[in-house]
Amino acid sequence: MFRNRERTQPGVKQSKRSGPATSTPTTESYPFRLNFYDTPPRHEVTLEDFETCALDRLRVLAEIESSFARNRSWEELKTVTDAQCKKYLPLNSNTALTVNLEEQRRNDHIGHFVLRLAFCRSEELRRRFVKAETTLFRVRYDADSPTDRSAFLERQRFDWEKAIPDERDRFAKELTALEKPVTSDSKNWSTEYHKVPWIRVPDLVAKRRVFLSGGYAYVSSHEVSSFVFNEFERKLQLALEYTAKMLPRLDEDTRLIPILNNLSQGFLAGVPSDWVNPSATGDEIRADMVDGLARKHFPMCMRNMQECLVRDRHLKHFGRLQYGLFLKVLGLSIDEAIAFWKKSLSTIADDRFNKEYRYNIRHSYGLEGKRANYPAKSCQQILTSDKPGVGDCHGCPYRHFSPENLQTGLLAVYSSQGLTANDLHEVMRTVKEGHYHVACTRVFEITHASRGVKKGEGIGGGDSVVHPNQYAARSIELEKSQREDAMAVES
Template sequence: MYNTRDRKKFVGKQDPDGAQIHSKFQYAHRLNFYDRPPLYDVTIEEFETCALDRLRVLAEIESSFARNRPWDELKTVTLAQCQKYVPLNNNTAITVDVDSQRRNDQLGHFVLRLAFCRSEELRRRFLKAETTLFRVRYDSDDRKERDGFLGSRSFDWIEVGDEEKNTYAKELQALEIKKPGEEYVREERYYKVRWTRVPDLVAKRKVLLRGGWAYVPSREQSSIIFQEFEANLARALEHTAKALPRMDEDTRLVPILNNLSQGFLAGVPSGWSSAPASGDEITAEMVDGIAKKHFPMCMRNLHESLMRDRHLKHFGRLQYGLFLKVLGLSIEEAVMFWRKAFSGLTDDKFNKEYKYNIRHSYGLEGKRANYPAKSCQQILLTDKPGPSDCHGCPYRHFAPENLQTSLLASYSSHGLTSTDLPEIMKTVKEGHYHVACTRVFEITHASKGVKKGEGVGGGESVTHPNQYTTRSRELEKSQEDAAMVVE
């Protein structure tokens, strides 16, 4: 157990039909400024799970910025991710535990605040993603509940009276957005705040400035709220950073926080187990054909190096072997595949030096652990490749010239052209390697109906090599099934 301070339990109730319903609204509003820390016991598993779920949403928000998604598209993608990982229902929902949802949302935020307060760069990225998430939720919230949230807080704005509105009627009229022939409406509400609180509106000339005050129309009221959220969170992150050294000796939490702080680099993988689903098995003979049509750049590079050199060094075998295992290659087929690939070795040398490691990765030797395939984050951050190694992420570890040459050589037959490279290389230069991989996926699967911005489905970015390959195979199968129906 990790004791955040006082112990409080949240127990959902049930209606007469047995359906789970929310408790007594300990968290009164769906929107949250997160200015009250969680004060209850949580397990280490819950501590990490809630943070990972929230990080998946924030990582996709950052990917959306890297891909220059328009606001409407970003909002759609973010809401889909929220519904999947961090759902927050309105108070009217009676078949879900609303308090439990809001509790997990709050816990995830505060855990990530611990993880991302460590440096100026991490604070900046976290602040931008969290503010965007708040904006998305604010725009999608029920109007009545949103007004209730606003009424529960003091935003230090002053509503402008009729006398003051009449004094500045001409200037305020210039701010109005009117349809042709429509007259100035004096009933429009305005709020006074210090102009330093709405710099974005000042820059866009959407407010009236007088004596250091900004007169904000009610339609722009949300700008005050977003700025307040961002300013509060920025201060909280700085305070958290000062208090964080007290946790350095906690060996339970520090490794988790270190791992979470890397989440923006390649997203957070989910749904990829250490064993293939039933019926998805492949044979050794199928690997080469699948590689040429469905593999991401990292696995394609490993496969082509193996076929060319008839050998891979240790970390290359580990990365590729676990990927093939999760893809559906059974232990028997794996031994056949690697034996054929290492054709320059005698049977005795292969059995002594390589067969044991293959069986070990399947959990059949040693401590018999069922090892999962490496995610994009693990490939990017661990076991950095040397000059003669083939493992790693090409988008990060290849020289720009070599990466462009390899992309064209590998994917030109799938629709990738030299005109696509500047966009891909721009994201690589900015350090958004999984975004570059996602864009390659979209380009090479455009003929199968994948549009720009769609990613591997629902706007989601690539976060795992097996995710890339599985989705690619699914698209091909769907296309084949459609063709059979027509036929």
């Protein structure tokens, strides 16, 4: 099923894909935009497609989970999900004529089954995956055309029966009581009912939206979507449990296990995009600018390290690595970086600095050793690797600080930017639920409200924070835009 294919940069989505290079299923394999994913891919899949399709889908699912954590309304969630789908997981209806529907649906199919492998490993991961996938299915179901949706439902082997005329006559009074007009001024009542086992529509039973008789629920045509969503959720849950039993067979596959391990962390801090910003300010950053930028634009993790560095005149190895790569991507040149660290580590003698620290700084810039151009660490990497110990200042404050220290730290750092004690309840709730990047995103919204950022907008377009440099770059961009607007008004 899988084969290697050379690629330029592992894990990075290329701007264009020419499509499958091996045998592919016929168009009949994907007749509809909606999919219950009953059949796994039976064609050959390259490792590149295996990873890329899964990452694209995970970006959408992670933003759906983020929407739940941020208490977005259903309409807001649909808007954000549609935007994410257009960016990472486009899936057009059958009426689209100018796109490759076969490739879109193939990628959607592959991504779903790869994520099954990644998220079947624990009950908690399965629960979160099922909730996000069911929500994505609902969004697509609502957006699908009535014709395509009806054709899709006709092809499914649901254990329901259409109510025959005799039944409708026998229960006419009860069924009429359930009837609702299509619109407030319409006299067209629904005329079709489906008989389904009542345990398949518990939400409708609880709301008294169905008639019960003989163990069956009579569901009207404009309530049948509830049954469809419950069936999707039920089947996916069973499929994940079965996949979990089969997963140990993959343990010896060194190609797939590292990919799956990485994907399973996707709900923890969002999915890092291929975000690159060689200079967030548009100009080279000087060493003496760092402290001022930290006070105005850095996320909590980086601002905490800057304060520790100023206070202690020292950072341990992983702190220097995490902070140094952040400053590098922010726009600090190698010469300015050496000047910054030499000044910051002022208690260290010049000879020792040159022997023990200068080499590591140059190495992180790709000027020593194997000369690799190391990227800054994403939120996911900060959360999952190099856990801070006693005396360390690196890591994610939202995860690694105690609740008391986090609240005190947030107020001390951000109170001058608009964060109040009343805001902490919402932030700490998301921290308690394990949505650390959502908490960071909410702090960004609060502290940048004076620059036009509204609740729910996140880092821009509804996106959550997934990278410290993304946070800083967006903050600097907003300040620059505000300054330019002010100058335009004055002129």
